Amino acid sequence: MDGTPAASGAAPAVVPLRANREFRLLWVGQALSDFGTAMTSLVLPLVLLRSGYSTSATSVIGTAVLVTAMVLRMPAGYLTDHYSHRRLMLVADLARLVTVGAVAVWTYLDRLPIAMAVITVVVAQVGVELFRPSQNATVRRVVPAVQLGTAISLNQARAYAAGIVAPAVAGLLIAASLWLPFAIDAATYAVSALCVLALYRPLRRAEAARRADRDARAGAGEGAGGTGETTPGGADPARDAADSEEAVLAHMSGAGATSEPRERFLPRLTAGLRYVVRNPFLRTVAGLAAGENFAFQALAYALLLGIGREHDGAAAVGLAMSAAAITGLTGSLIAPFLQRRLRMQTVMASGPALAGVLLAVAWYTDSGIAFAAGYSALCLLTPVNGAVFGTILATTVPENIYGRTTTALGFVAEILQPLGPLAAGLLLSYLSLSGTAALFALAFALLAALALLMPSPPVTADAKTAAA
Numbered sequence: 001m002d003g004t005p006a007a008s009g010a011a012p013a014v015v016p017l018r019a020n021r022e023f024r025l026l027w028v029g030q031a032l033s034d035f036g037t038a039m040t041s042l043v044l045p046l047v048l049l050r051s052g053y054s055t056s057a058t059s060v061i062g063t064a065v066l067v068t069a070m071v072l073r074m075p076a077g078y079l080t081d082h083y084s085h086r087r088l089m090l091v092a093d094l095a096r097l098v099t100v101g102a103v104a105v106w107t108y109l110d111r112l113p114i115a116m117a118v119i120t121v122v123v124a125q126v127g128v129e130l131f132r133p134s135q136n137a138t139v140r141r142v143v144p145a146v147q148l149g150t151a152i153s154l155n156q157a158r159a160y161a162a163g164i165v166a167p168a169v170a171g172l173l174i175a176a177s178l179w180l181p182f183a184i185d186a187a188t189y190a191v192s193a194l195c196v197l198a199l200y201r202p203l204r205r206a207e208a209a210r211r212a213d214r215d216a217r218a219g220a221g222e223g224a225g226g227t228g229e230t231t232p233g234g235a236d237p238a239r240d241a242a243d244s245e246e247a248v249l250a251h252m253s254g255a256g257a258t259s260e261p262r263e264r265f266l267p268r269l270t271a272g273l274r275y276v277v278r279n280p281f282l283r284t285v286a287g288l289a290a291g292e293n294f295a296f297q298a299l300a301y302a303l304l305l306g307i308g309r310e311h312d313g314a315a316a317v318g319l320a321m322s323a324a325a326i327t328g329l330t331g332s333l334i335a336p337f338l339q340r341r342l343r344m345q346t347v348m349a350s351g352p353a354l355a356g357v358l359l360a361v362a363w364y365t366d367s368g369i370a371f372a373a374g375y376s377a378l379c380l381l382t383p384v385n386g387a388v389f390g391t392i393l394a395t396t397v398p399e400n401i402y403g404r405t406t407t408a409l410g411f412v413a414e415i416l417q418p419l420g421p422l423a424a425g426l427l428l429s430y431l432s433l434s435g436t437a438a439l440f441a442l443a444f445a446l447l448a449a450l451a452l453l454m455p456s457p458p459v460t461a462d463a464k465t466a467a468a
Contacts, residue, residue, distance in 0.1 A: 014144050017151060022142035022199055026135060029195030031158040033093070036185030037124065038166030040100060043174060043181040044117055050178070051111045062308040064118050066138075066418055070126040073411040076129040078269045085134040089196045092127035092134075094202025097189035099123040104182035131402040138199070138401065140394045150336045157332030157384040163325040238240040273411070274406025275397070281457050284411060286388065288450055289413035292352065295443050296378055296419025298427075302440070303375050305424060307368050320372035328379040335387035347388050349451035351381030356444035363438035371437050374444075392457045 017023055045061060079088060099120045106112055144149045173180040276282045307316050338347060354377040360369035397405045427436045 004024075006216070009081070009444075014146060017143070017147055017154065019145065020147075023139065023151060025195040025198050026142075027154060027158065029192035030135065030155070031162070032188040034159050035166050035169075036181075036188035037128075037417065038162045039170040039173070039181040040120075040124070040185045042167055042170050042233060043178070043422055044103075044121065046116055047107060047112055047178050048114060053114055057341065061117060061121050065121050065125050068122050069129060070411070070415070070418075072129040073407050074269060074273065074404065077133050077272050077404035077407030078095075079130065080133040080137055080407070081272075081401060082268075085138050086196060086199060086418050088130050088134040089138075090193055093130040093189045093193040093196065096127040097186050097193065098188065100182050101186035104179045104186055107182060108177075108179040108430035129407075133407050136390070136394075136406060137403055140399070145395055148394050149339045149387050149391040150285055152394075153332050153335035153339075153383065153387045156335070156386055157201040160325055160329035160332055160383070164322065164329060166446075167322075185210050269404075270408075272406070272408035275401055275405050276408050276412065279458075281455050282405075284454050286409055286412040287449065288348070288454065289409075290416050292447055292451075293414055294416035294420050295352075295440065295447065297417045298423045299375055299378070299420075299440055301421040301424035302428060302433075302436055303372060306436065307372070312418060316368065316372075320375065323372065324376045324379040327376045328383060331380040331383040332387075335384040338384050339388050339391070344388055344392075344457060345383070345454050346454050347384050351378050351385065351449040352444040352451065353448035354381065356441045356448060359437045359441035359444065363434045363441060366432075366434040368433065371433060374437070374440070396458050 048061075103112065103116065103120050108114060118333070139151055139155070170181050173184070256322070276286055304319060307320065342350075355374040358370050358374035358377055361367065362374060393402070393406055393409070424436075427439065
């Protein structure tokens, strides 16, 4: 009332994300990088086809990307937990800058060799696998727990926005010259690297603040006399439990190299996978996500092959994919709203349930539009799932094992994805598009039912704060 400072127990004001310099730097740098990457992934196959390579030879690019992602997913998490996030992100950006820049020069001067294209997509995927977990860990450092859901949603939104804008821009640039999209992509990696460089001091401050907070909690716990109660400015039992769990996991994963100098590399590499397997909630999420990702990938290829083989199918597929990207962007924007108002099980079940209904309509009416709408329904609610689980992981997984846990979870969740295109091709070989829609409707209905039976996630002090 009289302008005196607030009570010491009052919660500090939370800075809006738009005013969070560190998050803004990461978001802008990656928004540009996502845009450039989306252009390159679209233009590179077209350049090879124009250079006279067959479709089967050009498809090697997709296989190279998939194999690289699966091989590097867990090692990237290990590197994230043991090395500087800033350094890993810089290496990823600079490596992609060099390779994509080389492709731009080569395309300008001569016919692009397919070996060069394969090397480029492999290096690009290595960069993605290195950058993603380091970026997630950095966001966890610089964004308060109460804003993590919104931050993750905004990160997803930028990728969908790139998927909407990049194809149109790539078409204009290809009409001008084939090398221009690659040159612009290389420039976006340069901007992203500069944004990462600008994070150096803020990350050092965040690390110092976290250590000071840990020391303050430890000192307050000693002053409380071990009563086990939470007092203003004192120790939080939930946080103390989390710290104890972190210490155990540090021992398990070999992070405490001074106490366990002979810890083998393989146990440290697989510590995140073992954490997922031993955690009932994460184990269930990984299994259900593996089924959903397989069905999602199969549905995408069924849409591409089933509608694309019809008259004017290419244009119809293009419209369907654009609509799916728009719904994905919409889902990213509404994710924080739904995350605060729906149970986690309801969020997880909503996408498959809605897709199942629309695919049942596609089966009954033999409508390609309803089939495409089922795919768009999944794209609408997939970002909501990502925001929910990203927040849960960021607020419950100990930091010393966070990178390995998230990459291990992603590895298990995506392990069946390579079978999706094969499944779609086999279904369309024996069934019509409507018959395929009927099987997909049953599969997604089953996935929705399983999602409703999922266990609830663990709750920590940070998770309670984020839900407030």
